[in-house]
Amino acid sequence: MSAETITTDDEYALELVDLRREFGDKVAVDDVTVRVPRGSFYGLVGPNGAGKTTALSMAVGLLRPSSGRASVEGIDVWADPVAAKRHLGVLPDGLALPERLTGGELLTYWGRFRGMDATAVASRSAELIRILELEEAETLGTLVGEYSTGMRKKIGLATALLHAPSVLVLDEPYEAVDPVSARVLTRILRRFTASGGSIVISSHVMSLVEQLCDRVAIVAAGRVVADGTLDEVRSGETLEDRFVELVGAPDVDEEELSWIGS
Structure with missing residues (x-):
């Protein structure tokens, strides 16, 4: 079988199916399935330690999954990484550069x-x-x-x-970018999707994801807890409110930290 024929369902720009990663006894990504339609701007959001970066690293061939599969433009990332990576542009977390x-x-x-x-x-x-x-x-x-x-x-x-590339996977692309540069970046990314490209970004900034993305997945504790169009995931709320509702937030007693401002 030739490299170019090691394919899966090519309906999606990026497809993760039952992706799992364990580090010893810890399950960082727990059977995650995400499908990114061609031409979409897809946001992946979740709290720190939710497994977003680990999932994206497996999706682009930087970290081998414990089980499951990932494909780009229908090409299996781990069966034929060279062919898959021709279609990929990646901005990883903690990018190391010469x-x-x-x-x-x-x-x-x-x-x-x-x-x-x-x-x-x-x-x-x-x-x-x-x-x-x-x-x-x-x-x-x-x-x-x-x-x-x-x-x-x-x-x-x-x-x-x-x-x-035809698919961009960007981990926190707006982090530490000033507002003027952020506008330039947004124009570039919108042009990319308008020309038929597909983008997946991870971000902690809910307003940014709402502004940019047409589809969203919320990840918590290594699992996808919501996935769909932006409106489907928001369910009539803001993305931030829906995020907190699904992920949860710690209660802070009014008497705690009473020394602040004293």
């Missing part, structure tokens, strides 16, 4: 590593650096190791976009 390269050098290296044509790499790199407002850093020869957290997010997004 510290001693400029942003432009990083993109050049990344594109050539992917086997892209040198002319296309140069052209796309220059455009991404300009649009993501990294031109000044590039002109000054600023190394990636000297980038701020927000700048690292932007150059990480540039590496994810460089090879023109």
